[in-house]
Amino acid sequence: MSASIALVDDDRNILASVSIALQSEGFAVRVYSDGDTALKALIDSPPDLAVLDIKMPRMDGMELLRRLREKSAVPVIFLTSKDDELDEALGLAMGADDYITKPFSQRLLIARIRAILRRSEARAVPDAEGEPAPAAERIVRGRLTMDPARHRVQWAGAEVVLTVTEFLILEALAQRPGFVKSRDALMDTAYQDDVYVDDRTIDSHIKRLRRKFRQVDGEFKAIETLYGVGYRFSEE
CATH class of the missing domain: 1.10.10.10 (Winged helix-like DNA-binding domain superfamily/Winged helix DNA-binding domain)
Structure with missing residues (x-):
């Protein structure tokens, strides 16, 4: 089954170009243009990984991540403004797994997504009985x-x-x-x-x-x- 990626960004050009690039790599992609809509969807139907823009109107990426972390540990990559060290530090402090600064290489984003998913999959060992590890x-x-x-x-x-x-x-x-x-x-x-x-x-x-x-x-x-x-x- 293809890994599912959620993209949250108010820039529709980024949503379109990145979703096409991810789909060409075999990912199932869901896109959201605002934090309010994305929050409910990410909690009700968690993706394998979410890519969040920080600077969005109404609910920005920081607030979205804060609320998401109350319910879920889904891996998150932040998209931040170029050279905005405060955004990067805050994002990591609040629970993001990684960050990439804009403008960014889609190739780099895909490499980081794959790296985080591999680490997640290495931990996802099926346990039908729900028993703790020996x-x-x-x-x-x-x-x-x-x-x-x-x-x-x-x-x-x-x-x-x-x-x-x-x-x-x-x-x-x-x-x-x-x-x-x-x-x-x-x-x-x-x-x-x-x-x-x-x-x-x-x-x-x-x-x-x-x-x-x-x-x-x-x-x-x-x-x-x-x-x-x-x-x-x-x-x-």
């Missing part, structure tokens, strides 16, 4: 429990909803607690296929991970920063 397949580090087969994370028994990128970064850190992972190593884990991201992108993901865990445990300190070196996970 203990040998889970990662248990102190109060953290990760179930890669079902893309589930718990902290002290409380569910923590993560995007695919967040999950992969946390998994890389938790696999070897106490060992430092450089930003480059985390980039290689979360962004494959030569998709370029910079240090600030990884830092934004780490900040968002910490915030999500602190929503269930205000004293969460398991992800440590070693300035100038990278990050590590501590079981204590």
Whole structure:
């Protein structure tokens, strides 16, 4: 079955050109020209991935993502204005998996869509009985429990909803607690296929991970920063 992609942009030229490009790559494409209409559709019938423009009238992409994240962890790529670093940082902090600045290459967009979908599919292991993964397949580090087969994370028994990128970064850190992972190593884990991201992108993901865990445990300190070196996970 073709992966479904939702495009949300008030620029009909972008909707038309990008949808044609994605359809030619075998994707099933749904288009929306405003955030209000898109929000209901994305919640009622979630796509495999959504591409959201940030600057739209009425409900912009930021507000759309904020409301979407209350109901869904569907992967999201943001389209941002050229060189607008504030948009990029806010988008990542609010739960976007990636961002691309306008004007953008359709080839680059398709490469990033495929990279994120591959990571999502790697986590989507069918489980007809709804049972958790066997203990040998889970990662248990102190109060953290990760179930890669079902893309589930718990902290002290409380569910923590993560995007695919967040999950992969946390998994890389938790696999070897106490060992430092450089930003480059985390980039290689979360962004494959030569998709370029910079240090600030990884830092934004780490900040968002910490915030999500602190929503269930205000004293969460398991992800440590070693300035100038990278990050590590501590079981204590």
